[in-house]
Amino acid sequence: MSQSYVIVGDGIAGASAAETLREEEPDADITIITDEGEPLYNRILIKEFAKGKLPEAPISIHDESWYDDRDVDLVLNTLVTDIDPDAHTLTAHDGTEYEYDKLLLAIGGTPTQLPVENSDAEGIHHFWTFQDARDIKEHIEQADNSVVIGAGLLGIDLAAITAAQGVEGKYLMRGKAWWRYALSQEGAEIIHNALRERNVEPVFDSGVDHFEMDDDGVVTAAIDPNGDRYPADFVGIAIGLNFNTEILSGTDIEYDTGIYVDEYMRTNHDDIFAAGDITEFHDVILGERAQNGAWGSAKEQGTIAAKNMVDYGSAEFRWVSSYSITHFDFPFLSFGHPTLGDESVEAKYSDTEWRRLAIKDGKIVGGVLIGDLSPQTKYKKLMREQVDVSGQLETLVKQDFQLEDLEGAAAEQ
16 A cells, blocks of 8 residues: 655755655655645745846746656645644645645745834835745835845845845844854955945844835835834845744644754654754754754755655755855855854955854854855865864864865864
């Protein structure tokens, strides 16, 4: 009798799991349920579409025939509202019940709303789905001035979109630097200057107290906690994700901000797995729980989850993620967990070249490279192999760093 696999979520984690399941189990019943109205698309490229740099066509990865060709049942526009782990069933918003032998939760998150007055005004956008990108593109092309809130990786995408569309912008940040938990002031200033060159002005120690809107409910300005007023007929907000854990209510599936999974992507239920943004996974490199929303990480988690749904323990999730930004004249890449660590080392080589490594217990746990990305392979190797670099941090940030520059065991890697 064939196994029935149900996947909730058709992002890269869910889709890669479906593809792997079909390869591993040619006769299995596979169903994907998603609340979106279209099949898998490239979430990385939607920012380029919103910037006006790409048409829609290259962004869609799968059309519905992809699922048909693999005998995968794709259920669109359907929100799962309840899970019964004991009965092995799911219930959708329309009352439809789905049975499963093995379940994968690849349910991601929803953009966090800014809890201030008039945050639901027309002209205020969040950036997560392809439809969000369509709405942003249509609006920004008509805008005269903009405000972006959220000093992280999604926030800078919104700032770059306004810049690419030639719209004057203010980028409001709570601290004194963009992505201040991963970059020092010196490193962040490279990003700040690049934004200024594109007519987007960083505003530090700021935020939003409330929005103003006109009689038609359209946003007209953002007022920060200092009382400063920033006119805006376009507002972009990217202050994080609320992970979609509400469907776990009433179950004993273990979760906190995300769903707890082991290194095989299994939850505390033998037949329930999770992958992608939603997971708090056991990071075998860090030796602790971690979350990571990078595309490559989610894809790999989906693949690993599928293999273990078929044969538990057959594949371990061991991954050093990367996230790149391509908005500027210089490259930018972060890897691993650059906001963690108990110490760090950094160096600046020019106005557009800088790097920083985060260190925990003498080992690299993440980093940020601006300008020259060539050392990334070496740093990732040291991180994966958990090489102790204690006492050699300055060597690591030599501009022409080579693995053989490290003394002792590291030099033998």
